Amino acid sequence: MASFRMLRFLLLLVLSTTNVLILHPVGTYANSTTNAKQRHKPLFVFGDSAFDPGNNQYLDRMEKGPAYYSPYGQHFFAGATGRHSDGRIVPDFIAQNANLSLIPPCLETGANFTNGVSFASAGAGVFSDLPGVMNLEQQVMKFDEIKEWFVQKFGDVKSRKALKRAVYVFGFGGKEYLSLYFNGHNISKTYQRLYAEMVVRNLTNAVLELYNAGGRKFGFQNVGPLGCLPMLKAKKPELKDACIEELMSMARKHNKILAGTLKRLGEYMPGLKYSIFDHYNSLLDRINNVTNYGFEEGKAACYQNEPEALNWMNWGGNNWMEQYTLCHNSSRYIFFDGMHTTESANSQIAELMWDGPPSTTQPWTLKQLFEL
Ligand SMILES: *[C@@H]1O[C@H](CO)[C@@H](O)[C@H](O)[C@H]1NC(C)=O
Numbered sequence: 001m002a003s004f005r006m007l008r009f010l011l012l013l014v015l016s017t018t019n020v021l022i023l024h025p026v027g028t029y030a031n032s033t034t035n036a037k038q039r040h041k042p043l044f045v046f047g048d049s050a051f052d053p054g055n056n057q058y059l060d061r062m063e064k065g066p067a068y069y070s071p072y073g074q075h076f077f078a079g080a081t082g083r084h085s086d087g088r089i090v091p092d093f094i095a096q097n098a099n100l101s102l103i104p105p106c107l108e109t110g111a112n113f114t115n116g117v118s119f120a121s122a123g124a125g126v127f128s129d130l131p132g133v134m135n136l137e138q139q140v141m142k143f144d145e146i147k148e149w150f151v152q153k154f155g156d157v158k159s160r161k162a163l164k165r166a167v168y169v170f171g172f173g174g175k176e177y178l179s180l181y182f183n184g185h186n187i188s189k190t191y192q193r194l195y196a197e198m199v200v201r202n203l204t205n206a207v208l209e210l211y212n213a214g215g216r217k218f219g220f221q222n223v224g225p226l227g228c229l230p231m232l233k234a235k236k237p238e239l240k241d242a243c244i245e246e247l248m249s250m251a252r253k254h255n256k257i258l259a260g261t262l263k264r265l266g267e268y269m270p271g272l273k274y275s276i277f278d279h280y281n282s283l284l285d286r287i288n289n290v291t292n293y294g295f296e297e298g299k300a301a302c303y304q305n306e307p308e309a310l311n312w313m314n315w316g317g318n319n320w321m322e323q324y325t326l327c328h329n330s331s332r333y334i335f336f337d338g339m340h341t342t343e344s345a346n347s348q349i350a351e352l353m354w355d356g357p358p359s360t361t362q363p364w365t366l367k368q369l370f371e372l
């Protein structure tokens with residue numbers, strides 16, 4: 001796979017040089033035809049707890065996480081499913097907009113993967129390696145198995161076409177910066193930048209692997225306003241309405257590097273089309289201006305353990321923690337637990353990813369990618 005090696009090399013170059021490179025834009029794409037909408041276009045999801053529809057229950061773990069117990073999921077599902085929300089997560093809404101059924105976890109045996117697969121795994125990082133969690137690399141390895149499933153089911157030609165028309169959505173990166181933050185304070189700006197470059201390089205390596213396997217359309221949710229997570233702010237009441245700047249700046253740095261890298265890669269990878277959703281600013285704006293978006297509470301979690309000090313994650317749950325408080329109406333909250341957003345916030349986020357204005361979603365929207 002010489003061309004793949006070359007791309008990897010170019011990626012290193014793109015990330016490691018400040019010199020101006022001579023770029024050769026590739027701008028020829030097939031014109032979409034009128035029956036494009038009927039074509040088979042699966043959705044593949046990669047990410048962490050924000051995108052996990054329940055993969056971790058199939059992994060060898062001592063104990064299922066709180067999202068497998070009440071009151072998670074109940075706003076929409078009959079019971080908890082492993083989704084870290086009161087109801088649907090962002091990929092559920094994206095699938096709905098793309099006229100696809102709910103995207104099953106890749107580890108669910110006997111599942112119908114025709115409409116796509118979710119590889120997302122709660123706790124996943126780009127290069128973190130926790131037991132009972134599929135990190136990015138393992139998620140991409142799983143994709144190879146699913147590719148085989150497509151070939152078996154639809155044959156070589158049809159599966160190749162489906163994988164090319166498919167949209168690959170990524171929600172990654174937050175974990176890396178939270179780990180860095182928890183591992184030690186006052187990390188130098190230079191180290192933060194090198195670290196962010198490494199995270200982005202690893203993430204774009206995965207994109208290259210999927211591109212090499214035939215993928216062409218990629219969607220990214222950039223890193224959110226990590227310093228505003230209720231579980232972190234609960235430990236720092238002195239901050240009042242402000243968020244933890246150290247984490248905010250790491251997220252911004254990652255997002256800037258991600259956007260620059262994809263822009264440059266797009267010019268080397270024929271046919272690559274991507275969408276970046278500005279999760280950071282979209283969520284931050286909602287946190288700061290709740291009422292503009294139909295919320296009442298943007299800072300506290302709906303679902304909190306009581307007393308809060310017992311559980312730093314701010315997770316409760318009938319089978320997890322005995323004492324907890326649940327807000328009256330989770331639809332009015334942005335955060336469901338200390339780290340994860342509610343279904344109503346997820347629905348707004350997904351809408352922006354799907355068809356948001358260029359100020360939040362660019363250069364393409366997911367809707368445009370699905371329509372290609
Ligand atoms: C696609 O083809 C149609 C008809 O040939 C043309 O009118 C339209 O402008 C083309 N669209 C793009 C994006 O090239």
Ligand SMILES: *[C@@H]1O[C@H](CO)[C@@H](O)[C@H](O)[C@H]1NC(C)=O
Pocket residue numbers: 037097098099370371
């Ligand atoms: C979904 O279905 C609706 C109604 O049939 C259609 O208008 C829309 O274009 C479809 N969307 C996609 C992305 O296929």
Ligand SMILES: *[C@@H]1O[C@H](CO)[C@@H](O)[C@H](O)[C@H]1NC(C)=O
Pocket residue numbers: 101112113114115
């Ligand atoms: C799998 O899903 C596809 C798309 O929804 C459907 O057409 C097909 O019949 C399903 N296959 C099985 C075995 O259920």
Ligand SMILES: *[C@@H]1O[C@H](CO)[C@@H](O)[C@H](O)[C@H]1NC(C)=O
Pocket residue numbers: 186188
């Ligand atoms: C943080 O690091 C900077 C530069 O290395 C140093 O000047 C500063 O004193 C450090 N602050 C703390 C609180 O350790």
Ligand SMILES: *[C@@H]1O[C@H](CO)[C@@H](O)[C@H](O)[C@H]1NC(C)=O
Pocket residue numbers: 126127136137140201202203205206
């Ligand atoms: C990410 O980085 C780790 C450690 O450097 C490496 O082992 C792994 O192969 C990389 N993953 C991808 C997808 O590039």
Ligand SMILES: *[C@@H]1O[C@H](CO)[C@@H](O)[C@H](O)[C@H]1NC(C)=O
Pocket residue numbers: 294329330331332
């Ligand atoms: C919860 O809040 C939403 C949004 O304000 C509202 O539409 C819904 O009716 C409320 N539900 C209950 C049970 O009060």
Ligand SMILES: CC(=O)N[C@H]1CO[C@H](CO)[C@@H](O)[C@@H]1O
Pocket residue numbers: 285288289292
């Ligand atoms: C649209 C809007 O009102 N945005 C405001 C949200 O909150 C931030 C911080 O308080 C303001 O700077 C924005 O103008």
